[in-house]
Amino acid sequence: KAGVTQTPRYLIKTRGQQVTLSCSPISGHRSVSWYQQTPGQGLQFLFEYFSETQRNKGNFPGRFSGRQFSNSRSEMNVSTLELGDSALYLCASAGGGWGTEAFFGQGTRLTVV
Amino acid sequence: GIQVEQSPPDLILQEGANSTLRCNFSDSVNNLQWFHQNPWGQLINLFYIPSGTKQNGRLSATTVATERYSLLYISSSQTTDSGVYFCAVAGADGLTFGKGTHLIIQP
Numbered sequence: 001k002a003g004v005t006q007t008p009r010y011l012i013k014t015r016g017q018q019v020t021l022s023c024s025p026i027s028g029h030r031s032v033s034w035y036q037q038t039p040g041q042g043l044q045f046l047f048e049y050f051s052e053t054q055r056n057k058g059n060f061p062g063r064f065s066g067r068q069f070s071n072s073r074s075e076m077n078v079s080t081l082e083l084g085d086s087a088l089y090l091c092a093s094a095g096g097g098w099g100t101e102a103f104f105g106q107g108t109r110l111t112v113v
Numbered sequence: 114g115i116q117v118e119q120s121p122p123d124l125i126l127q128e129g130a131n132s133t134l135r136c137n138f139s140d141s142v143n144n145l146q147w148f149h150q151n152p153w154g155q156l157i158n159l160f161y162i163p164s165g166t167k168q169n170g171r172l173s174a175t176t177v178a179t180e181r182y183s184l185l186y187i188s189s190s191q192t193t194d195s196g197v198y199f200c201a202v203a204g205a206d207g208l209t210f211g212k213g214t215h216l217i218i219q220p
Contacts, residue, residue, distance in 0.1 A: 107155060
């Protein structure tokens, strides 16, 4: 059974640009959530989607958005990139309701220059 | 929101030693997970343990939900155990992670 797949693995963007990251969850999983990891702030929750609906959202500006498709694949978009958006972005998939075990992808390392 | 604290923040041990990592959380939870972050950044699942005790090889974990803490035990440490260990609990704000324990196993 394939794990959680995130693409791309690495990305370099310029300030002001926008970026889209992709996450394919484990087959059969309907929940996808996104996290940002930085040395200063640690791992922080961005948002969670379940069956194409955003179920929870963390404390991030509106420049961070996401969506989920009918096949449960999810995309995360960051517009008007800032240097502080440089981070490892991790996606997790879970099989069911809130509190079920989450499995993480390998992450996308975004560098904003 | 839920607060999660991990201790110690750093731990340096010799190969073969045993270690205990602790995770305290501020509210009752129905989901607690332990992860090991590999050098490439991926979070590897170790245990999903809302309560009770589980063992997997040299690793075991215990969660005492009523007292709001969990322990991760690593026995007979190997250099490949090095890395950062996180605990995380589920709440209204997604998974809340502790700041991690950075474990270094020296040969």
